[in-house]
Amino acid sequence: MSIPTIAEAAALIAAKKLSPVELTKACLAQMHATEDTIHAFVLPTEERALTEARAAEAAIMKDGPRGPMHGIPVGLKDIVDTAGLATTCQSAILQDNVPTSDATCAAALKAAGTVLMGKLTTHEFADGGPSFDLPKPPARNPWNPDHFTAGSSSGTGAAVAAGSILCGIGTDTGGSIRGPAALCGIAGLKPTYGLVSRAGVAPAAFSLDHIGPMAWTAEDCAIMLQVLAGHDPADPASASQPIPNYQAALTGDLKGVRVGVIRHFHERDFPVAPATQTGIDNALAVFRSLGATVEDVTVSPLQDWHACGSLISIVERASAYEEWARTRLGDFSERVQRRLHLGALVSGVDYVQATRRRRELRAELQAAMRNLDVVITAGAPGEAPKMDAVPRWDVFANPSFTIPFNVTGYPALCVCSGFGPAGLPVSVQIVGKPFRDAMVLRVGDAFEKATAFRSRRPGLAA
């Protein structure tokens, strides 16, 4: 069978035309066919998946599905705590770490009746890949395994694109959901800061960390977000906001939606590849055809946002991992060691100046979006680079298109907007106002349904 979306699978399961066991076996077949090449999993849980699928099947036959995620095969990035199941953070330091409780997001997926296919590859502690000196090899791009997935939710991006899971948890400190979504040709949402609990997930940089859904479509991200969103007293950053029906917001049209384009980010500050530019231009044309208005907006240069987010990230990471940096530095990968070294060169005053700049940049975006519903820019500069072409000091190589929205905490979604000359996906990034994640998903979903990019799967997943 071909791998369905969550929305398709949920409808078939509810109609008792598809069994969770059958679906899980199809995903396992994809995993077996691709895993030796793409290394998306650090810990597959095949037996557990089949057991959970059989339990889901029995429960659904008896009482019907609990919801659209019941019986859906999912994966968890391996920085997400799982009770009784190793959570290694892809680090030599945590090879024997077996948590005694689930992270809030893992518990939410379990309660929704999902089927856990395994723990997914990540850059070490969600930082600094690709690395070849870790306990497990880095994930590779299912569209072409010579190419990078981006990270740090590399395994989630690869496994969703390959069809080994229908969706998975990603985390995003500077673009770690949206980067792999962009390069692997899937949809990835960094929700509003505080919308999804971070409790039980290894920190990268506390004030920039987000947990969110990665799936084949924006609609599937909406279905998954419904399960994940909500207040959690265990997370000090958790917001207490009403949770809308995200799937109901997906109207398929964009009548009256006001779209801004931060054109200077991707045309002047850091010009993107022609295929990415074409994808953005085409997306704007689609938005207009669906009823949206489009106008340009201007904010500070992309490099300012990148500098602000990077300095904050360097210091917060260094503080989170200070004890191990002092006592076990050599046990980290070379790339993470370099990031931790940087912490010594950024002073307390530098950090506070970055947070003062952060307040200014947030105010700037708030003002720029006053009469807009979303703004868009690139999600990545182009197609995925080759694995050996990722710079040693990538934080200083190119400004990130994704980190501005970690700095602001605004929701941001990457969706596939076409393919480049190498046959690899390119993407567009859609950004909304705080807690207007439904609007971001609505725009992404309408775009996907008006275009044909979702009908093309990577060759490895065929």
Place this chain on the structure above:
Amino acid sequence: MPPTLTDDALDYLLGTAGLSLTDAQKTDLKSIHEALAAMKARVRQPRGRMAELAHTYGFTAADLT
């Protein structure tokens, strides 16, 4: 031009952070000093001493329960 990062200054900063690096790692770290200094310059806008940082917070009703 950013201030020069001397070997002594680097050793002091690494010592303060409790990090022990090889000579090759120190050379590698010094290679990005200018790029890092450029980042630091970008977050230093003219803003005056009254500008607040992003983490400033206010008490809410939850603080009183």
